[in-house]
Amino acid sequence: DQQVKQNSPSLSVQEGRISILNCDYTNSMFDYFLWYKKYPAEGPTFLISISSIKDKNEDGRFTVFLNKSAKHLSLHIVPSQPGDSAVYFCAASAVYSSNTGKLIFGQGTTLQVKP
Amino acid sequence: EAQVTQNPRYLITVTGKKLTVTCSQNMNHEYMSWYRQDPGLGLRQIYYSMNVEVTDKGDVPEGYKVSRKEKRNFPLILESPSPNQTSLYFCASRPGTGGMNEQFFGPGTRLTVL
Numbered sequence: 001d002q003q004v005k006q007n008s009p010s011l012s013v014q015e016g017r018i019s020i021l022n023c024d025y026t027n028s029m030f031d032y033f034l035w036y037k038k039y040p041a042e043g044p045t046f047l048i049s050i051s052s053i054k055d056k057n058e059d060g061r062f063t064v065f066l067n068k069s070a071k072h073l074s075l076h077i078v079p080s081q082p083g084d085s086a087v088y089f090c091a092a093s094a095v096y097s098s099n100t101g102k103l104i105f106g107q108g109t110t111l112q113v114k115p
Numbered sequence: 116e117a118q119v120t121q122n123p124r125y126l127i128t129v130t131g132k133k134l135t136v137t138c139s140q141n142m143n144h145e146y147m148s149w150y151r152q153d154p155g156l157g158l159r160q161i162y163y164s165m166n167v168e169v170t171d172k173g174d175v176p177e178g179y180k181v182s183r184k185e186k187r188n189f190p191l192i193l194e195s196p197s198p199n200q201t202s203l204y205f206c207a208s209r210p211g212t213g214g215m216n217e218q219f220f221g222p223g224t225r226l227t228v229l
Contacts, residue, residue: 004157032216043119043205043220044158051215089157093216101146101165101209101216102173105157 003027004092006106014114019077021109023090026071030092034103035064035075038087047088048075080113087111117142119221121206127227128196136191136224138206146209147189148173148218149181151202158205164189196228 005024013019021035031052036044050057050064050073057064063076077084090106119140128134140147148163150173160173164183178200180192189208193200203225207218 002156006157034217036220041222043207043222045220046217049215049217091158095216101148101163101218102160103150103158103216103218105150105159107155107157 001026002107003030004090004104004106006088006090006109008109009107010110010112012112012114013080015082016079019075019080019084019111019113021075021077021088021090021111023073023075023106024071025073025092025104027092027094027104028071029094030104032093032095033064033066033073034091034093035062036089036091036105037084038089038108044089077111080111082113082115085111085113117219119206119208119219121204121221121224123224124222125225127229129229130197131195134193134196134226136193136204136206136226138189138191138221139187140189140206140208140219141187142208142210142219143186144208144210144219145186146211146218147183148207149179149189149191150205150207151175152205152223153202161191161204196226198228200226201228202226 034049035047038044091103149161150158162181164170206221209218
């Protein structure tokens with residue numbers, strides 16, 4: 001049972017345009033959400049996070065939106081750059097109800113930004 | 116440089132031959148964890164450790180062992196590898212055991228079991 005789902009395996013956008021990556025979750029106990037970026041032959045690197053007490057968090061070109069009622073979050077990259085081409089993983093955690101530190105990951109979305 | 120290191124990066128082995136994948140972090144993190152990444156499944160947690168001598172199972176622990184004798188090291192042991200353990204493995208760490216959960220990942224170990 002996939003608790004965190006990224007339904008788009010891939011996304012292609014033009015340089016300078018907006019990239020929107022989506023993520024859905026099913027477990028209402030999740031209270032902390034993260035996005036990781038992964039380049040080939042490297043480990044995932046933390047990109048941005050959001051707590052369930054917020055609905056938006058912004059860091060430079062990256063903004064994460066959280067819609068708790070819809071159990072949906074999205075990552076917006078504006079403007080997109082060729083160096084953003086990577087696999088993006090959405091992850092969720094139940095920080096306040098569990099001390100296991102477990103991150104539940106989605107399947108990943110491969111973003112290609114064309115020059 | 117603050118980092119999580121894993122060795123080996125690539126390994127091809129045969130069914131039943133015991134192997135160990137090492138993981139080390141230089142950030143004095145209490146929490147360490149192992150994940151495996153498989154196509155269409157994302158990353159799934161195998162084992163985690165809250166501190167020295169404290170380990171527990173994640174979602175997919177079958178066929179794996181871990182130990183945490185020192186804070187910096189968290190090796191993953193496959194006593195009798197099988198082909199279904201062919202995967203990409205990541206070690207991760209983070210400071211503390213509660214609160215926000217940004218984890219730092221190693222570069223990965225690609226394991227093939229024939």
